[in-house]
Amino acid sequence: MALLLCIVLPAETSWGQQGGVPLDQREVLEQILTQTYYPSIVGKHAMGVGSATEIRRAGIVVVVQRPGLAASIDRLQLASTEVHGLESSLYRGHKDYEVPVGERFYVFSVTVGLETVTFGLLSARGIAIGKSSSRVWSAVTFYFPQQVIANAEKDAVFHAIDAWMVPEGRSAGAGTTGTPSAPAPVYAAAVPVPAGPPANLTPGMTREEVIKAIGTPQREVSFQGKTLLTYPGMVVVLEGGKLTSIDQAGQPTSGNAKVAIQSDPVGADIFMDGQMVGQTPSIFDVPPGDHEIKTQLAGYQDWARQVHVLAGSTINLNAKLEKK
Numbered sequence: 183m184a185l186l187l188c189i190v191l192p193a194e195t196s197w198g199q200q201g202g203v204p205l206d207q208r209e210v211l212e213q214i215l216t217q218t219y220y221p222s223i224v225g226k227h228a229m230g231v232g233s234a235t236e237i238r239r240a241g242i243v244v245v246v247q248r249p250g251l252a253a254s255i256d257r258l259q260l261a262s263t264e265v266h267g268l269e270s271s272l273y274r275g276h277k278d279y280e281v282p283v284g285e286r287f288y289v290f291s292v293t294v295g296l297e298t299v300t301f302g303l304l305s306a307r308g309i310a311i312g313k314s315s316s317r318v319w320s321a322v323t324f325y326f327p328q329q330v331i332a333n334a335e336k337d338a339v340f341h342a343i344d345a346w347m348v349p350e351g352r353s354a355g356a357g358t359t360g361t362p363s364a365p366a367p368v369y370a371a372a373v374p375v376p377a378g379p380p381a382n383l384t385p386g387m388t389r390e391e392v393i394k395a396i397g398t399p400q401r402e403v404s405f406q407g408k409t410l411l412t413y414p415g416m417v418v419v420l421e422g423g424k425l426t427s428i429d430q431a432g433q434p435t436s437g438n439a440k441v442a443i444q445s446d447p448v449g450a451d452i453f454m455d456g457q458m459v460g461q462t463p464s465i466f467d468v469p470p471g472d473h474e475i476k477t478q479l480a481g482y483q484d485w486a487r488q489v490h491v492l493a494g495s496t497i498n499l500n501a502k503l504e505k506k
Contacts, residue, residue, distance in 0.1 A: 207334035212294040214336050219244070219349070222288040224304055233481050235304060235317040237449040240463070243286050243306050244347040245398065251281040251346070253303070253318035255311060262321040268345060278311055279318045284398040286350060286461070287320065288449070297331055299324045299339060301347075306461045307451050308480050316480055317449075322346065383418070387425040392418055410467065417467075439491040441468050441475060445501040450479035462501065477501045 222241035225234055234257065250270035252261040255278045262274040291302035300323040308315040324346075330338050382395045392411060393399070399411040399418070411418040419427045443452060445462035452460050453476040459466050462477060470493040476486040482503040491497055 208294045208296075208331055211299075211331060211334040211336060211339065212292065214334070215292045215294065215299065215339070218242075218340075219289045219292055219301070221292060221302075222290050222304070224288065224290040235480070236447050237288060237304075238447070240448045241289060243288055243350040244301075244303070245350050246281055246283055246285045246287070246347050247344070247398070248346050249281070249283055251320060251322060252277040253279040253281050253305065253309075253320040255279075255316055255318055257319045260319050260321050262323065264323045264325060265342075265346060266325050267342070270346075273323075275321075279309060281320065287347070294331060297326055297328045299326070299331075299343070306449060308478070383425065383428060385425055388423055389420055392420070392425060439468050439470055439493060440465055440496045441473075441489070441491070441499065442496065443475065443477070443499040443501065445477050445479070445485070445503055447479065447482075447503065450477040450482070450485075450501065450503060452477055475499060477503065479503055481506060 220241040222237055223239040224237060226236065248268070248270075250265075251263050252272050252275075254261040254276040256276065259276040260274070261272060261277050261279075263270050264273050286306040287303035288306055289301055290304055291300075293300045300321060303320040303322065305317045305320075307317070309318050311318070324339075324342055326339065326342065329335075383392065387395070389409060389411070396413065396418075399413055402409065402411055409420040409423070411420070416428055418425060441454075442465040443462055448462050450462045451458055452462060452464060452466075453474075454466070454468065455473055468491055470491055472488065472490050474486060474488055476484060478484050483506055485501040485503055487499060489497055489499075
C-alpha cells in the first residue's frame with residue numbers, strides 16, 4: 183500500500199502578526215516618537231572630553247505648555263514627573279526647579295513601556311539656582327491605557343503630550359503628524375500666515391493679558407523700550423508694557439534687520455545689549471544700528487561681538503566657544 187504523505191502549510195502570517203496574535207506595536211510607536219522629537223545627543227565626548235550637559239548634536243527643542251513639571255541639577259537625582267491626563271506629580275528624584283510655562287528643553291531620550299511614554303529632558307539654557315547657574319534635568323512619564331500603547335495609537339499619544347509640551351515653532355493646537363523632521367540649523371520652517379489678527383487682542387493689553395489670550399510666544403525679545411512677542415505668522419509689539427501693534431508679516435517694523443547666530447557647542451545663552459534673547463542656534467530681529475551680541479555657556483569663555491546692522495539686512499554669526 184502506498185503511503186500518501188500530506189504536508190499542510192500554514193497560511194502566510196501577515197505583517198504585524200505572529201501565530202495569529204497581533205504583535206505589540208510599542209516599537210513602532212517609539213520609532214514614530216523618536217522621528218518626531220529627534221533626540222539630541224548629550225554628554226561628554228570620547229575620552230571624557232566635554233561636560234555632562236554638553237549638546238553634542240542638537241535635536242528638537244520642546245516648549246513647556248503647563249505648570250506642574252519638575253527638574254533637578256543632578257542627573258543622578260533626576261526629577262521624574264508622572265503625568266495622568268492633566269494631572270502631574272513628582273514620583274522620584276530631587277525637585278530643584280519648578281518648571282514654568284514657556285521653559286525650553288532639549289529631548290535626549292524617548293522610551294515606550296507597556297503603558298508609558300517617557301521623555302528625558304535637558305534645559306536649553308542655564309538656570310540660576312542658589313549661587314550658581316546650570317542646566318537642569320527632567321524626566322516626564324505619560325501614562326496611557328495599555329491598549330493605546332499596544333496599538334500604537336499615535337494621535338491619542340500626541341494629543342496627551344501636546345497638552346504639556348510641544349516642539350518649538352508649533353502651537354499645541356497645530357497637531358503632530360509623526361512625520362520625521364530633523365531640526366533646521368537656525369530656524370524652523372515657515373508657518374502659514376493667518377488671515378487676520380486675533381480678535382481677542384486689543385491695543386493697551388499688557389504682556390500677561392496677551393499671553394493669557396493667545397498663549398506663550400515662540401520667542402520674546404526686549405530692547406529700547408519695546409517688547410516683541412513672536413507667534414506663528416505674526417509679531418505682537420508692546421511699548422511701555424502695553425500692546426501697540428501687531429505685525430503679520432513677521433517683522434515688528436519694516437526697517438529691522440535679522441541676526442542669525444550659531445555656536446560650537448550649541449545651547450549657549452544669547453545676549454543683545456545686555457538683554458537675554460534666546461539660546462543658540464537662533465535667529466532674531468534687531469533694529470538697525472550698533473549692538474553688542476554676546477554668548478555665555480557654563481564652562482566656556484564668553485564670546486562677544488560688536489555689530490553694525492543696516493535696515494533689512496541679515497547678519498550670520500558663528501561663535502566658536504573656548505573652554506575656560
